[in-house]
Amino acid sequence: MAHVPSGRVHNLINIAAYSVLAAVTLVASRQGALTVTPAQALNFTLAFAAGTFLLSPDLDLAEGRVDSKRHWGVLGVLWVPYGMLFSHRGLSHTWVVGPLTRLLYVAVMVALVVGLLRFVAPSVTLPAIPQPVSLKVLAPLLIGYYLSQWLHLVADGVRPDHGLRRGARKLRRR
Numbered sequence: 595m596a597h598v599p600s601g602r603v604h605n606l607i608n609i610a611a612y613s614v615l616a617a618v619t620l621v622a623s624r625q626g627a628l629t630v631t632p633a634q635a636l637n638f639t640l641a642f643a644a645g646t647f648l649l650s651p652d653l654d655l656a657e658g659r660v661d662s663k664r665h666w667g668v669l670g671v672l673w674v675p676y677g678m679l680f681s682h683r684g685l686s687h688t689w690v691v692g693p694l695t696r697l698l699y700v701a702v703m704v705a706l707v708v709g710l711l712r713f714v715a716p717s718v719t720l721p722a723i724p725q726p727v728s729l730k731v732l733a734p735l736l737i738g739y740y741l742s743q744w745l746h747l748v749a750d751g752v753r754p755d756h757g758l759r760r761g762a763r764k765l766r767r768r
């Protein structure tokens with residue numbers, strides 16, 4: 595792992611992988627080997643794009659300058675605590691828990707904003723999540739998100755058992 599890909603390279607790898615996957619899915623569904631509804635394709639695409647451009651594992655560098663923080667614009671400042679909390683290529687770069695930490699972080703941020711809005715402007719009606727959320731909706735979202743994260747980790751040379759072997763890699767690298 596002498597060289598770690600930059601944000602730009604990660605984006606290009608993910609876009610290339612998405613293109614190949616989209617082409618394969620298109621051919622497979624034309625031949626009736628696969629059924630993907632337009633809604634499922636859209637959910638997968640949105641989650642994959644969010645994972646690639648907005649929720650990259652490299653947000654663990656958000657205390658400094660990093661590509662995925664820049665994509666948030668002024669809101670990028672919200673990721674600074676995440677960057678301070680997680681050491682680079684530590685827990686944030688694990689295969690299962692790593693992507694979850696960023697989802698949880700977003701959930702906490704949204705909860706804080708909603709809580710603040712309820713307090714400041716109780717009359718404002720907030721958009722509700724349609725209940726119940728079915729697996730048909732959730733699965734493409736999760737697959738799209740996790741796939742975008744795993745492509746990043748593969749490109750970084752991070753193995754699936756990263757973080758499981760204690761103290762294997764307690765280095766702060768860039």
Ligand SMILES: [Zn+2]
Pocket residue numbers: 651652687746750
């Ligand atoms: Zn990385």
